[in-house]
Amino acid sequence: MFKRIIGILLPLMLASCVQVSCTQESPVTNPRQQEVVPAAPGTFAKGADVSWLTQMESEGLVFNNKNGVATECMQLLKEDCNVDAIRLRVWVNPTAGWNNADDVLVKARRAAALGLRVMVDFHFSDTWADPAHQQTPVAWADYDLARLKSAVSTHVSEVLGKLKAFNVTPEWVQIGNETRTGMLWPLGKIDNGNSNYAELTNAGYDAVKSVFPEAKVIVHLDSGNNLNLYTYVFDYLKNKGGKYDIIGMSLYPENGKSADYVNQCVSNISALFTKYGKPVIVCEIGMDHDQAEECRDCIASLISKGCETGHLEGVFYWEPQAPAGYNEGYGKGCFENGSPTVALDAYK
C-alpha cells in the first residue's frame, strides 16, 4: 500500500517541482530597457530654451554634469537642474540652417525621448524676431495678407506635422516671438490700425489646433515687468478677435534690481489674468552670467510669488547653456566651463 502511495505521489511531486521551476522569473539583464516617464502635462513648467544646442554641438561645445562628466545638455538640465520642459525656436528659412524645421525636429525628438515637454516658438521670420525686428521671411516678402495667413498656416502645420510624424507632441506652441508691435512686418504691424496681426495670429492658432488640438497657444511679448505693453497688445487682440490660450513673457532683470522686476512681473500676472482670464508663462528669463546667485534668487522668487497668484504656469531660462559671450556677446547664460552655475538651483 505504502509503495502504491509513493508510486502516485512521486510523479505528482516531481511535476510540481518542475512547474515551480517553470514559473520562476528568468534572470533580468542590465541595463534594462526603461520606459522614460514624461513630465506630467499641465504641471508647472521648469523650462529651458536650448535652441542653440545643435549648433553649439556642431561647434564642438561640450557640457559637463555635476560630476564633471561630459553629458548631453538636455539630459544634464533634466538630471542636475530639474528642468522638465524645453523651448525651441523655429525660423522659416534661416540662411545658416540652424533653427529650421528639421533642426527643431532633432532637438524636439531628443527632448521628448528624455521625457521633457516641448514648447515650439514660431518666429515667422528667417532670423531673430523681437520687438525691433519682425522681418517677414524672404520667400513671403511680397505676399498679400491672404497669402501671408496661408503661409503662416502652412508653415505651422508643416513644422508641427514633422513633430507629429515622430510622435512628439508639444504642450505649448508660441505664435510669434516678442510681438509687442505685431509680427511679419509691414503687413502685421499692430499700429497699422487694422486686424492683420490678429488675423495672422489666428492663422497660426488654428493651424496649431488642427495638428495638436490639446496644445496651448501662447502670444509672447517682451518686458514682463511692463504692464502697458501687455494691455496694448492684448486689448488689441481682444478687440480684433485674436485667439490665444496663454500670455507669454520675457523677463531679463537688471543686476541689483531683480526683486523689483519680479514684484512688478507678478503684479502684472495677476492683473493680466484679471483682465483677460489667461494664465502666464515666462517664456524667457535670464540675467548676467556672473550674477548667478541673484539670478537663482530671482527665479526662485518669481516661481514662489507667481505660483501664489495661481496664474503662473511655468518659467523658461533662455539659452542657459550659452557660454559667456556666445554669438557675438550674449552674456545671460548660466553655464560656466560647460556646467550650470547655481542660477538654475531655483528649479530644485
Add this chain to the structure above:
Amino acid sequence: MKTAQYIYTSLVAALCLSACVKDGDIITTGGAQPVELSGSGDVVIDKNEPEGLALTLNWTDNSNLTSSDERVQLPVGTTINTLQFSATADFQSVVEILTESGSTSMQFTAESLNSLVGRVGLPGDQASTLYIRIRSVLSNNTEPKYSNIYQIQVTPYTIDMTIGYVLDAGRVDTGLTLYSPESNGVYSGFLGVAGWYNWWLLEGNGVLWGNIGDDGGGKPFVISSNDQHWNFWYPGPAGCYYTVVNTVRQEWSALHIPSLTVAGDITGEMTYDRKTGKWTLSGNAASAGAVTIRISGTGKQYNAQTGTDDAAAIDTPVAFGMEDGKLTFGDTPSDITVTVPAAGDITLTLDLNDPQAWNCEVTEGSETPVEIQQILYVLGNDDTWNYDQYLTLYDEENLCYAAAVNFNCSWGYYFSKEYQGWDHINQDPNTTEWKLILNGTDDNNISGPGVGLYVTIASLGWMSYWYGMANPITSVSYTGFNDNWDMVEMTAVPGQVGVYSAQVTATADTPWGVQILLNGSWDYMFGTYLDGSLRWSKKQDGNPKGWEVGKTYTFTVDLCKCTYSLTE
C-alpha cells in the same frame, strides 16, 4: 503493475520537462530592426556658410529590442546603426558613418557635407543623387537589416584639389603642403623632416591618407584612406625629401636629397636647413650681375619596393633647372640664371617651401644655417671627463636632450656641445633656478643629484636642466611587445651601467612600439623608435627594429646611450 507505475512516472516527468523547455528556457529576440530614414531634402551646399546646417537626417528608434518572453528585460542601445552614403543606388561603394548608440538623428554642416559627398564621389557644382541608408546589426556576426533608401539631390561646391595639406602625427596642420597642379590626385613637393617623421596628407575634400594598415603592422609607401590606415612615416635619415603621394596608384615615394652641388658661376656644396626648408651656399662675388649656375646631386629613392631600408634605397640623380623663369626639378640639370645684387659676401638660397613656386636667388651677406645636434655630452658625472656619455635629443622644438646618467661625482658636472670642444654648459651663476649658461667655467659645474642612475634632461631651447624622476632608477620593465601591455621586469646586465635585458618571443606585431618603464611607473618611460633608438617620454608606433614574428630575442636596452637591440 510495477512496470506500469514506472512508465507512468516517467511520462509525467517527461511531459512536465518538455513543457518547461518550450515555455521559458529558450528566449529569442527579434534582433536589430530596420529603421525608417528621412531627411531635410535636397541641398545646394552654400560655400559661404561653411558652419551652417546643410542636412539633417532622422530615423526611427530601433534601440529597444523585442523579446519572445516579455518577462525578460533586454539590454538597451545594443543595436549598431551605420549610415551608408553612396553615389549609386546599389551601394557598391559606400562611405560609412557609425552613429552614436541610441541616437536617432545626424546633422551635417555645409563643410562636413561637402567633404562627405566629395569622398562619396559626387562632382562639384552640379546636382547629383546621394543615396543614403542605415545598416543595422546587433553584432558584427549577425545579418544586417537595411533601412529604406533615402535619396536627395546634392550640389556640392568645387573643392580645391590642388593642395594636399601635411598634418603631423597628431593630425594637426603643419602649414606644409604638397601640390597637385592638375588636381589629379598626385601631390608632390619638398618636405624637410626629422628621421622617421610621422605625418598624414589631407586632401581638400577631407580625405586623409596614410600608410595602409590592413596587414596589422602598417606598410610603408603603400597608402590608404580607410579607417584602418596608419600615418605615413619617412625613413631614418633626416633632411630634404622630394615627396610624391599618388592617391590614384595608392602609393607614395620619398627621394632623400642628402646634398646638392652648385656648379657654374657660383660653386660649392649647399647646406640644408629643414626648419626653413631652404638650401643655402655662402660665398663671395667679385661683381654684381646675372650669373648662371647648375644645381644637382644624388638622392636615395624610397618607395613601396624599397620600404624604409636604407640599403635598398635606389641612388637617383636629382637636379634643378629653369624653364620660362621658373625652377624645375628632375634628374638632369639645366642652367639657372640668378642675379647677384652686389659684389662681396653673398648667399645663394634655394627655397623649396612653396611647392607651387620654388625659388632660387642670391642675396647680400652670408648665412650659414646651424645644424641641430642629436646628442649633448655630459662630463664629470662620474669624475671622468672623456666625452663617452651623452644625452639624446628627444624634443627638437625645444632642443631637449635626455638619458640615464650614472652619477658619482666629486666636482659636479657640465654639458658640452662639441666632441672634445670642452665648452662648458652649466649652472647659470646669476640664478638659483636650474638654469644653464653657455661658456661657463668649472666654478659653475652642476652638483650631481646623488649617487646612482638618474634620468637627466637638459634643454638648450629653454636653457635649463632637470631630472626626469626625483629618485634614481632602481628597476626597469618593458611593455608593449606583441601588443601586450603587461609590465615585464628586465634584468640589469652585470658590469654595464644602465643596460638591462630580458627575453621576449615575437608572437604578434607590436603596432604601438614598446615602452621602457622605470621604477614600475607608467609616468616615467623611454620609448622605442623604429631606428633602434630610445627616446625619453616618446615612442614611435610600429614594430621595433628587428622584430619578426616567430622569433625569440634577447631584448637589450641601454638607457645611457638611448639604444635598444633585439638579438636572436
